Amino acid sequence: MAQPQSWEKRAEEYSFYGFTDLPSVHQRGTVVVTHGEGPYIFDTNGKRYLDANSGLWNMVAGFDHQGLIEAAKAQYDRFPGYHAFFGRMSDQTVMLSEKLIEVSPFERGKVFYTNSGSEANDTMVKMLWFLGGSEGQPQKRKILTRWNSYHGVTAVSASMTGKPYNEVFGLPLDGFIHVGSPHYWRFGEEGETEEQFTARLARELEEVITREGADTIAGFFAEPVIGAGGVIPPSKGYFQAIQKVLKKHGIPLIADEVICGFGRTGNTWGCQTYDFIPDAIISSKNLTAGMFPMGAVILGPELADRLDAAVEAIEEFPHGFTASGHPVGSAIALKAIDVVMNEGLADNVKRLAPRMEQGLREIMERSNHIGELRGVGYMWALEACLDPATKTPFDGDLSVSERIANTCTDMGLICRPLGQSIVLCPPFVLTEPQMDEMFDKLEQALNKVFAEVA
Numbered sequence: 001m002a003q004p005q006s007w008e009k010r011a012e013e014y015s016f017y018g019f020t021d022l023p024s025v026h027q028r029g030t031v032v033v034t035h036g037e038g039p040y041i042f043d044t045n046g047k048r049y050l051d052a053n054s055g056l057w058n059m060v061a062g063f064d065h066q067g068l069i070e071a072a073k074a075q076y077d078r079f080p081g082y083h084a085f086f087g088r089m090s091d092q093t094v095m096l097s098e099k100l101i102e103v104s105p106f107e108r109g110k111v112f113y114t115n116s117g118s119e120a121n122d123t124m125v126k127m128l129w130f131l132g133g134s135e136g137q138p139q140k141r142k143i144l145t146r147w148n149s150y151h152g153v154t155a156v157s158a159s160m161t162g163k164p165y166n167e168v169f170g171l172p173l174d175g176f177i178h179v180g181s182p183h184y185w186r187f188g189e190e191g192e193t194e195e196q197f198t199a200r201l202a203r204e205l206e207e208v209i210t211r212e213g214a215d216t217i218a219g220f221f222a223e224p225v226i227g228a229g230g231v232i233p234p235s236k237g238y239f240q241a242i243q244k245v246l247k248k249h250g251i252p253l254i255a256d257e258v259i260c261g262f263g264r265t266g267n268t269w270g271c272q273t274y275d276f277i278p279d280a281i282i283s284s285k286n287l288t289a290g291m292f293p294m295g296a297v298i299l300g301p302e303l304a305d306r307l308d309a310a311v312e313a314i315e316e317f318p319h320g321f322t323a324s325g326h327p328v329g330s331a332i333a334l335k336a337i338d339v340v341m342n343e344g345l346a347d348n349v350k351r352l353a354p355r356m357e358q359g360l361r362e363i364m365e366r367s368n369h370i371g372e373l374r375g376v377g378y379m380w381a382l383e384a385c386l387d388p389a390t391k392t393p394f395d396g397d398l399s400v401s402e403r404i405a406n407t408c409t410d411m412g413l414i415c416r417p418l419g420q421s422i423v424l425c426p427p428f429v430l431t432e433p434q435m436d437e438m439f440d441k442l443e444q445a446l447n448k449v450f451a452e453v454a
């Protein structure tokens, strides 16, 4: 149906797609995007979409934030690019590290920069491996993560990710171990309370540690709220229970805050929302409000001191990316942190999160096919379900969530199908009328698709 010279045709002819269902692209074409306004994007046909996924969770200040654009322009004028190797580093990078430690839950610490969240997780793993080696524990290499978690796509961060699709790459690599997901609604057993479920996960974690040997485990990584696994907040008391087990065995807890960090859950960090202090934080996505590729490993005091000592001993940490600590990225990140924290964006999330929950709950109550509403702040998921009473899912062949998302796209609302759930994580600038537009379109799409399949 696409014309030979159409944008859709040109996109398919020359671009290789990632994380894209090709049959659906062949059938529906590619949305080629030209520009944005607030939480909206526009395609080459001039059609407007409310992007209720903030791009990929990251465009939290919307798609045309003037303050951020000005900060980028000013830094391009002043000093458009540099690295952070060989004892050199831009002034913007120095200031960003100070700022990140200031806003972190740590009294002190150190920051290392990457270009993405995947690379930041990869870097953290290399830091832990380096520490093991230099502290006389070279066997301390195994990495624990949870089933259904998402930590990225490099060979290491994909191995950490708990998704079956990485089998096509022969991943995970050896030594990457996945423990249970804290999704009570789905995995809680008959008659088990949420507290008992949490206690069981902590026991199972301890069994894995004992089985593998605590002295072989380098670290445990967890998203405060599992994001790309379908917005799964932790079960009650989860982080307190597992951190106790990890501390007992001397295993660092790394919070992958790539989605949760900088306001998504209503606080600066997800670990604040769930009341725990990790040993290190992985940040990306919101760090630059999506306007520059950048990631950061933020080490708390203990890991920073141990790494410092280990590096001093061999004089150099042999790791870094050409664009690590890019001055423009650093300038944008400094501005993004200021905009989110001091110009009302995080406050907007805090203020409107209950409204978002309420609106989605009403949609759920009016529908016969939503099994669970879950989320926090500005990250929510509705789980489609053939029979909510028995938690029976729809037949996978029906592709229910994909149909809902496609129907929304046709109506000018972008949301994301993940498993059988629909994920909504709008930009923090979303206003009340825009939220209502999101509710209206979503409910129309749900009604249409459920009428077709149920």
Ligand SMILES: *Cc1c(COP(=O)(O)O)cnc(C)c1O
Pocket: 115, 116, 117, 118, 119, 121, 150, 151, 152, 153, 223, 227, 228, 256, 257, 258, 259, 284, 285
């Ligand atoms: C997106 C994401 C990553 C990977 O970040 P990229 O920049 O895509 O490499 C890692 N962890 C979490 C929790 C994420 O959501």
